[in-house]
Amino acid sequence: MATGVAELERGWRGPRTRARARAWADTAHHRLLQILALTVFVAVVLIAWQTVQGALPALRAYGWRFLISQDWDPVAEHFGALPYLFGTAMSSALALLLALPLGIGTAITLVELAPRRVGSIVAFVVELLASIPSIVYGLWGLFVLAPTLRSIYEPWLIKHFGFVPLFRGFPFGIGMLNAGIVLGVMIVPTIVSISREILLSMPRALREAALALGATRAEAIGVTLDAARPGILGAVILALGRALGETMAVTMVIGNTNRMSISLLAPGATMASVIANEFTEATTKLHLSALIEIALVLLAATTLVNAAARLLVIWTTGGRRDVAGAA
């Protein structure tokens, strides 16, 4: 019936009009998609522009010293971002250290070792982890992890490894270690689900060839992993991006202090957490501007990490685009 009506309509328009209309629809569709794609780009540029504008007073007042000064004193209006840069780097590194073996190990197990049905059920559960709001992770860190760390693990670490500066201090439960663990748990799903997709997309022939050449099962997995490396690297970078920018959960468990310490048991702060903490009550122009400059630094850091990831992928694949995830 529908085709009948369409035929009728076409009938009196004639073939040339039809072709023209089709070309017009094509162009319109094309333009619409272009506008949509451009919107995202323009939004990012505008965000960067606004952030730079907001940060100008602080940029003028402190220049490069902003990045190397440890002072963050809203009363005296001395602002330096180093403790927050350090805190972001340390908590993210700790999170990656914990999540990397866990995430990739899980992905390998799900794809290569577990029965197919078990694999998909576990994968589903892991992806569920990703949809938990970060405040819930924060509450878990504060009310479950912190008491456990305080009463069991941190005293143990201090007793046995207290000679290492990394584990010196008092067992209070909140601090860098807690933040690192919470962040680690939060980024595991990202690593697992992307690595799993990458491993699933590897051609079976790769593994079969390895096995045919007499490789053990572990060696065959190694061959697959090697081919999947760029994609897995992408997964890790994406996870790192989340760790760098995570705000709420970290703010709740990191202890929020502008004093830097090498100890994992000491409190710290990250760039995202100081913005969340002080933005609403920043009463002076410079304080507000310094916070916006921290946002700018964070934006630059994530851009750098993503750019580095691209370069790393290009470098490890030798510019080939046929490897999974290389694009």
Added chain:
Amino acid sequence: MKYLLRNITIAALLSLASGVAAAQTLTGAGATFPYPIYSKWFDVYKQKTGVEINYQSIGSGAGIQQVKAGTVDFGASDAALSNDRLKEMPRKVVHFPTVAGALAMVYNLPDLKVPLKLTPDAIIGIYMGKVTMWNDPLIAKANPGVALPGVPLLVVHRSDGSGTTNIFTTYLSAVNTQWKETVGANTAVSWPTGVGGKGNDGVAGLVHQTPGAIGYVELAYAKQNKLAVALVRNKAGNFVEPSLASTIAAVAAAGPALKKDVRTPIVNAAAPDAYPIAGLTFLLVYQDMKDPARAKALANFIDWAIHDGQALAEPLEYARLPEDLVKVNEATLHTLTSGGKKLL
């Protein structure tokens, strides 16, 4: 004829609606500390008069920004504006203190059976990072006969900028010159020691779950979380418990100074029964407002809040204004104008 009549009715209704609508909705933004009492006030006031007030508790700092930008009818702040900040405003801004609140020093020492007593020196020592163990002589001196445990202190402060921190650091600056010179008073400061909890609930949560912790929270949070509250020695030398009565005593003691300038901090009050760590919270209003209808509605609301509204404060753990301060507010109210014309 019928047609004409209908038109006139519609026109009249429309003009009435627009006139009322302009006067009936006021907007404000700012402090989170007084939010519970403000939202109660706005609710009761709407039922009483039909005037609706939209208030966003976005923080004192952001509230001040909104006032400066002129996007709200009034702002609310726990910290009074300094002379410099007042000069940044496009027109003259006046302060209306609305209610007062006390900060409780809360601690977690499960084995301590009597309330802890703190001297200003002990609080300074703790927050300067000089006192790190609970059995430090500086704390023990004020607690004779009490066995203080030899456990490490976890010093907790607010991590987010807040009026609460402003009151606390104003107090520390008032009792110790070293604090005043090295740290100072503000909504956020560079803390010499300790860990930060986000919000009153964050601090209360950390103190609640960490043995050996000490922190400062608004009185209502200390009560809600059933935390142990310390007695603090005031200027007169008495150890005083934070309460509505001891907060009102602190405001009353500051009466003469507040009469000269309502922005005077009320910390470390001299009266024998005054609790020393307390503060007022303010509404910020332009002295001359552009829209006469809105200006009139706002003036009427403030008039109501400082009189009838005060009765609603105590159930929510806020201290009502003493009579002297209500008079100061009344005087300020009579200076409000719109286009040069007096409002009340």
